[in-house]
Amino acid sequence: MLELRSVSYRYAGYATEVLHEVDLRLSDGEIVGLVGPNEAGKSTLCLVASGLAPASIGGSLSGTLTLDGTPAAGLATHQLAERVVVGFQNPNTQRSGIAATVFEEIALGPMNLGLAVEDTVARTREAIARLKLDHLVLRDPTRLSGGQAQLVGIASLLAMRPRHVILDEPTAQLDPAGTRLVGEALRSLAGTGTSLLIAEHKTDLLDGLCTRIVVIDGGRIVLDGPTSEVFDDRRLAGLGIEPPARVRLGRLLGSRGVDPAVMAGALTDSAR
Amino acid sequence: MLIGGYLGPLAIVLLGVVPAAAIAGVAPRLLRISLLLTLPIAISVVLVSVFTRAGSHVLFNIGPFDATAEGVDFAGQTLVRLLAISTSIGLFGLTTEPRSFVLDLERRGLSPRFAFVALATLEAVPAMVERAGVISSAQRARGLDTEGSVRARLRGVLPLVGPVILSSLTEVEERSLALEVRAFGRPGRRHLLWQIPDSGVQLAVRAALLLALLGSIVARITGSFPSLP
Amino acid sequence: MTAPQGSADGDAVLRAEGLVHVYGGETRALDGVDLAIRRGERIAIVGQNGSGKSTLVRHFNGLLRPTEGRVLVEGRDTDGQRVAHLSATVGLAFQDPDRQIFAGKVRREVAFGPQNLGRRGADLQAAIDEALVATGLDMDAQTNPYDLGFSRRKLLALASILAMGTPIVILDEPTTGQDARGVERIHLIVADLSAAGRTVVAVSHDMRFVAEAFARVIVMRDGRIVLDGTPAEVFAESAWPTLASTFLEPPLAARVGARLGLGSTPTDAALEAALAGAG
Secondary structure, eight states, rough: OOEEEEEEEETTTSSSOSSSEHHHHHHHEEEEEEOOOTTHHHHHHHHHHHTTTTTTTTOEEEEEETTTTEEGGGGGGHEEETTTTEEOOOOOHOOOOSSSSHHHHHHHHHHHHTTTHHHHHHHHHHHHHOOOOOOOSSSOGGGHHHHHHHHHHHHHHTTTTOOOEEEESTTOOOOOOOOOOHHHHHHHHTTTTTTEEOOSHHHHHHHHOOOOEEEEEEEEEEEEEEEEHHHHOOGGGGGTTOOOOHHHHHHHHHHOOOOOOOOOOOOOHHOO | HHHHHHHHHHOOOOOIHHHHHHHTOOOHHHHHHHHHHHHHHHHHHHHHHHHOOOOOEEEEEEEEEEEHHHHHHHHHHHHHHHHHHHHHHHHHHHHOOHHHHHHHHHHTTOOOHHHHHHHHHHHHHHHHHHHHHHHHHHHHHTTSSSOHHHHHHHHHHHHHHHHHHHHHHHHHHHHHHHHTTTTOOOOOOOOSSSOOOHHHHHHHHHHHHHOOOOOOOOEOOOOOOOOOO | OOOSSSHHHEEEEEEEEEEEEETTEEEEEEEEEEEEEEETTTTEEEEEESSSSHHHHHHTTTTTSSSSSEEEEEEEEEEOOOHHTTTTTTEEEOOOOGTTTOSSSSHHHHHHHHHHHHOOOOHHHHHHHHHHHHTTGGTTSSSSSSOOOOOHHHHHHHHHHHTTTTTTEEEEETTTTTTTHHHHHHHHHHHHHHHHTTEEEEOOOOOOHHHHHEEEEEEETTEEEEEEEHHHHTTSSSGGGHHTTTTTTHHHHHHHHHHOOOOOSSHHHHHHHHHHOOO
């Protein structure tokens, strides 16, 4: 379990707090969606939940981050890396710059952990299979499209078999098929007991994927609950968050007295 | 003129480097690169030594400068030594894949962090070139004329160079965070995926070269080797 | 030069004829594209990554040149016209703002494009002001672009193109990374451009944005156009198999409308109207 308790955070050199009294808990196997308008603190929360803020970038943190019972405060960044990984949306920065092939790129994480060669290869193959990247294994990582690079970036993180995965807009560069692929990969990953926190604008994606939704605004958690509950909340629009199509159209159909089974049917059509 | 002074270096080049280059298939490139590298030094060495070396056998003179036979001898011996050095280094550069070299060093104990820096440096320029290409497209699409007058092109320097530097700098923090996430900062050795092939022959050759090196140092110290006149 | 085809295509500001683009000597990114875009149209191009949509639009400002076939901008072949020259007619807003920002202040950044096109003085300032207001950056005119978040920098890149006042505007993935308010703003920008008679072409993955903001949708697959019509036509049930072949999905509103037998309802509004009509 990953737990943030009463966490407030200020970047180094800045006077204002970006996160205020944040409580967040991620249990094993949970997929939690993080939504909020831009500049509400989503990316900062991702950095703090991974321990990199303040361990790597400094700044001042009050409150606690606990990873599977161990306080993160005393951990070095490579010790954090063994437990939790965080991915950012810019595929250029996720690339190591030293791998000759996609396979090597994905293998770098497990290799850095000091694993034996067989383990490294096994984890790399697993990550490649999960994200269906077999056709890209021998390609030069610098010659990939933005979408391919983003998928390789996610695979590189998953290859480390972390207990907690935090992703900041992992589908930003992806086309609809790529988005679906990532959704399926993350769903199967959660099935192995990994906990996931995904910051996203695509509420439709989160609707089908997450068990819980957390809404952040102005650095504070304003909503935290089961997906259907949070996405049905009428306050979302005022917070600058577009609820998923299911909710919008559900309200429309409901007001016209249309049988909810129609919506359910249409949703299964698209979930195919 | 001491034949011996020429024999050693020429033997290295003709009996060692050139056959090795021929086997590796890099002989023409090697000769080209070595000549290019040694030519500037060679010219200055020749000029300086031929005319300023103290000696008694004057061959000809240009103004106040006497060209001596001793000077020519000295220049000659220096040149063959330069040739031996440049061709050897050139052969190394042309036959060694930089990545394999760095990774093998890591296998033999080089810290993974140094290995990373070395490899990243090798990639830095191609990555920048690629970035510069995208930036150039974006700025040309905003009307930047890259083919106009000199003044126009000078005005284009900042919009072309600026984003390269700015985006590289702003990405540094996120880039290093991403590296830390993948445990690049972890102390201790790694088990590398790569196998750098080695063979009995290569081992034997390396051993022989090492012995030759030690032997020549000893010979130089005990005076059995001819030194420069 | 052949006479223009029928009156419908006579006013084509952008035209591709038998366009083929091969890069790296073997990858056929465009496999024979014929397309005519009329003045003032609002058109979205959709398709998987690798379908050729970004490759196609980069021919319209000369960044890419045809391997075979030709591309005409306002009736003239792009062959022989420099990118900088075409930029006065076609403004292309790139996806990654960090590959073009170089100025220390937002205002200075936005000024670059129009300045290159020769605008000066009050005219230039007016163009910049308008672009900043449209993208919501008017209060940040003196801010350093890198003090803005990524999504606002994207809006800055868009403002830089809007200020150029080009008759044709091409947007490459304008809504990625934007929150709901940002997407609304993009909607408004597209509507305003269209109202001003400017031609808008957008490349996008966002099917909802495409269905709601554009009058014509082009679907690409493997370097060819496979569907071309209004959102209602392209997302109609009859087109679903073709969409499926490109791994694209119609918006949920279209699926619901089809289930209810209401015809093609690609947007929330269309579904609502159809329900009201049927009720």
